[in-house]
Amino acid sequence: MIKFKNVSKQYDGGYLAIKNLNFTIKDNELLVLIGPSGCGKTTTMKMINRIIEPTSGEITINGESIKQQNPVELRRNIGYVIQQIGLMPHMTIRENVALVPKLKKWDEAKYKDKVDELMKMVGLDPNILGDRFPDELSGGQQQRIGVIRALAADPDIILMDEPFSALDPISREQLQEELIRLQQEIKKTIVFVTHDMDEALKIADRICIMKDGEIVQIDKPETILRHPANEFVRQFIGEDRLQNSTSLPEIEQLMVPPITAYPSRGLAEAVKIMRQKRVDNLIIVDKDHHYFGVVNIWDMRRAYGNEQLTLMDLIQKDIPTITPNENPEKAIQLVNDSPYGFVPVIDHNQKVKGIINRSSIVKFVTDRFDDSMGGI
Ligand SMILES: Nc1ncnc2c1ncn2[C@@H]1O[C@H](COP(=O)(O)OP(=O)(O)OP(=O)(O)O)[C@@H](O)[C@H]1O
Ligand SMILES: [Mg+2]
Structure with missing residues (x-):
């Protein structure tokens, strides 16, 4: 369980990007952070793996303050997927996927099979693609590698910051489906940032809607659709989606x-x-x-x-x-x-x-x- 307690972040220069956040991310849930550009989604996410430090307040994982933990160690135990993928260009696909297990000094025997297994799990043949370099894969394939790389060391928590937003609509939908399927198998705690309400509604267990560094509503998709907290949420969801099946059609x-x-x-x-x-x-x-x-x-x-x-x-x-x-x-x-x-x-x-x-x-x-x- 990840808990934010009175967390604020003021950037150098005085901008208050996050204002007193209080919320909990449950074990094995897929929580989507969504909101307009600049509302603080990435900042919130990066505070969980200490890429960014809060100015005040505390974040705990399973009751333990993350401030007490070594940031490098913490990051190795939290998977991280970003839009720009960040695969190592000079490493093969297998080496890329095995990066964190290797950094954690796992025995090679322990992760060798795991790497192939993960590739198969997202529909990529390790025998064909395993020894290629990242630029020899399509964007969608690279993004799949980004996702399984985050899974390779079997972290309990995975942070995903707009991981699919650079993809074409078809690859994007496929990866959303795969993420839903994967999550049913592996049951991780996933924090997923997106701009896209359709994506959020499709994959989220709960959606956290943010605005100006604050949470406006955090609820299950069904509850958000049926009971938007205010006009901002209504607008953000869009009138089309709110016109649910019970309203009379013209x-x-x-x-x-x-x-x-x-x-x-x-x-x-x-x-x-x-x-x-x-x-x-x-x-x-x-x-x-x-x-x-x-x-x-x-x-x-x-x-x-x-x-x-x-x-x-x-x-x-x-x-x-x-x-x-x-x-x-x-x-x-x-x-x-x-x-x-x-x-x-x-x-x-x-x-x-x-x-x-x-x-x-x-x-x-x-x-x-x-x-x-x-x-x-
Ligand atoms: N290093 C920084 N220094 C100063 N201000 C920053 C810094 N990083 C982010 N900000 C500001 O903090 C606010 C929140 O930024 P953040 O990146 O968390 O937004 P976001 O919700 O992820 O936006 P987007 O959807 O565009 O990715 C923005 O107003 C941004 O300009
Ligand atoms: Mg962002």
């Missing part, structure tokens, strides 16, 4: 674009459109998108033999429609009751805005889950 958020056709079209043309767009109904409109009605594939099938017919002859006008400012619950009800399984949305100028069907409702609801849960 009609327009439930809609998908309609597949339309003019009433003058022949049936063969209409079938072609339906096949192409994979729909079983067409919304019939004029050139200004005014609504006429709906033509259904089964009616077309029955009438297909008559080459004189156009869509005009098959239009159904009596199916239920809805306007954009009606209650979304009504739309959901209408979709459920409709024999065709969808409802056209028609505005006050009689123009078609879109349609709502089961899959557009499902998409809306699941998108909300994705947003509010960071894609998990």
Whole structure:
């Protein structure tokens, strides 16, 4: 357990970067520090391994003040991963991963297998990559090495300062997944700094939101989403994520674009459109998108033999429609009751805005889950 007690940091020149921090990081939890640039995340993190010393207050690890411990020794027992990776360019990948065990003068036999095992754990083949140098690996591979290097000496605590922020979105997501999986296996106490709320929501057991050297809220992601402490937290999370699945969607958020056709079209043309767009109904409109009605594939099938017919002859006008400012619950009800399984949305100028069907409702609801849960 890492405990901050009344910790402040004033940099030379008088800037008070950290103001009386009091909080606890539990054993085996992944705590994410997040907040705007300059709010003190890196300073907070670097005080844990004594790269930066607090001006006042005390930090303890398992009840013991870190001031009593030798800083070099302390750092060897705390894994540290940073954005710039910091691999040694003249050492091979294996040597890089083995750096701390070696510094700790472990027997080579003790860490030799461990290095290969760690590489495999993050999907890198030690036989192919083990003897390469860092600049012979991609950015994502190097970053994986940075992560497992921090694990090699089996520290209880790992500090990660924006470790994935220089990566492309795909590598970044992969590494987030791997971190979640690794953490389930190895159960370390991890302090992870990020700017990215999606990343925080995805990986954190708890999120600590900071502003101007102070903690604004520290809670589980679910609690932060449901009960943001104040306007700053709300803003920081973003309104999209806060609109959780219980808030009512506006009609327009439930809609998908309609597949339309003019009433003058022949049936063969209409079938072609339906096949192409994979729909079983067409919304019939004029050139200004005014609504006429709906033509259904089964009616077309029955009438297909008559080459004189156009869509005009098959239009159904009596199916239920809805306007954009009606209650979304009504739309959901209408979709459920409709024999065709969808409802056209028609505005006050009689123009078609879109349609709502089961899959557009499902998409809306699941998108909300994705947003509010960071894609998990
Ligand atoms: N060595 C230093 N001397 C003086 N001021 C510093 C020093 N290091 C950091 N600061 C200031 O302390 C504040 C906190 O810096 P810190 O690096 O902890 O922020 P951060 O939250 O990690 O920001 P970022 O998201 O940009 O990395 C900032 O205002 C910064 O300018
Ligand atoms: Mg920083």
